[in-house]
Amino acid sequence: MPKANRTFVSYIDKSREYYAAQGYDAPYTWASHTDAPFEPLAKPLSECRVALVTTALLSADARLEPYTAPSQPAPESLATEHLFWHKEATNTDDLGAYLPLDHLTALASEGIIGSLAPRFAGIPTVYSQRRTNRWAETIREALAEDDVDLAVLTPL
Amino acid sequence: MSLVARHLEANGIPTLIVGSARDIVDEIAVPRFAFTDLPLGNPVGPSGDAGQQRRILTTALRFAESAVVPQSSVVIPVEWNGAQDWRATYMSIADPAALAAEGEARRARQATKKK
Numbered sequence: 099m100p101k102a103n104r105t106f107v108s109y110i111d112k113s114r115e116y117y118a119a120q121g122y123d124a125p126y127t128w129a130s131h132t133d134a135p136f137e138p139l140a141k142p143l144s145e146c147r148v149a150l151v152t153t154a155l156l157s158a159d160a161r162l163e164p165y166t167a168p169s170q171p172a173p174e175s176l177a178t179e180h181l182f183w184h185k186e187a188t189n190t191d192d193l194g195a196y197l198p199l200d201h202l203t204a205l206a207s208e209g210i211i212g213s214l215a216p217r218f219a220g221i222p223t224v225y226s227q228r229r230t231n232r233w234a235e236t237i238r239e240a241l242a243e244d245d246v247d248l249a250v251l252t253p254l
Numbered sequence: 255m256s257l258v259a260r261h262l263e264a265n266g267i268p269t270l271i272v273g274s275a276r277d278i279v280d281e282i283a284v285p286r287f288a289f290t291d292l293p294l295g296n297p298v299g300p301s302g303d304a305g306q307q308r309r310i311l312t313t314a315l316r317f318a319e320s321a322v323v324p325q326s327s328v329v330i331p332v333e334w335n336g337a338q339d340w341r342a343t344y345m346s347i348a349d350p351a352a353l354a355a356e357g358e359a360r361r362a363r364q365a366t367k368k369k
Binding site for chain 1 (some may be wrong): 257261263273276291295297299300303308311314318319324343357
């Protein structure tokens with residue numbers, strides 16, 4: 099069927115129009131690049147230590163700062179209410195849908211990955227890109243301490 | 255999160271983003287991106303569907319292992335069994351008057367907070 103819009107949602111367009119309709123005239127300026135860094139995997143996936151990084155927080159009143167927490171046992175749930183996921187269409191009751199620690203444990207026991215890193219990391223979603231970049235270094239230090247071979251980022 | 259991927263990768267830690275906001279991740283440009291066309295909130299697979307989550311995660315990891323250049327991306331097949339109009343209902347601007355009122359109310363709250 100011919101159509102006038104993309105099939106996949108453009109969140110840049112949607113959020114700009116949404117906030118404009120709310121009376122915010124200055125649209126958010128997204129970071130934009132035409133190239134990206136690249137670091138090859140140092141070893142086969144089956145030998146990699148994999149860490150998860152999420153945008154969810156440990157609790158609704160947690161301080162807005164990066165954090166780490168033990169990967170096992172996986173937390174029962176995390177705080178996600180403050181994030182801009184589609185609350186009418188789905189839910190975040192199932193950690194496996196956005197922070198698949200238990201799935202990675204299973205994949206490690208099957209030998210598909212080497213192991214799950216002892217900690218996962220979280221970074222709040224904030225307006226300021228400068229703050230995000232500063233926090234990214236805090237996350238990097240934690241992952242480096244844990245000798246992580248591959249970081250899997252699963253933003254909500 | 256795309257900025258975090260770029261920072262980690264530039265400093266020696268390989269990364270993979272598994273996510274559903276394709277245009278944002280593409281615009282910021284990241285090393286490896288596995289796209290799941292699902293409502294925001296369930297990047298690894300629909301809530302309550304452990305089988306699909308496992309399959310998506312495994313596919314994404316194998317893709318990450320195979321990537322040899324930056325900005326590698328893959329569209330992972332997904333099945334969404336909930337309401338099929340989720341793309342239209344997210345941040346809908348169908349009711350401009352209600353949205354304008356919401357914006358006004360938020361600005362008023364924030365102005366009070368600052369005092």
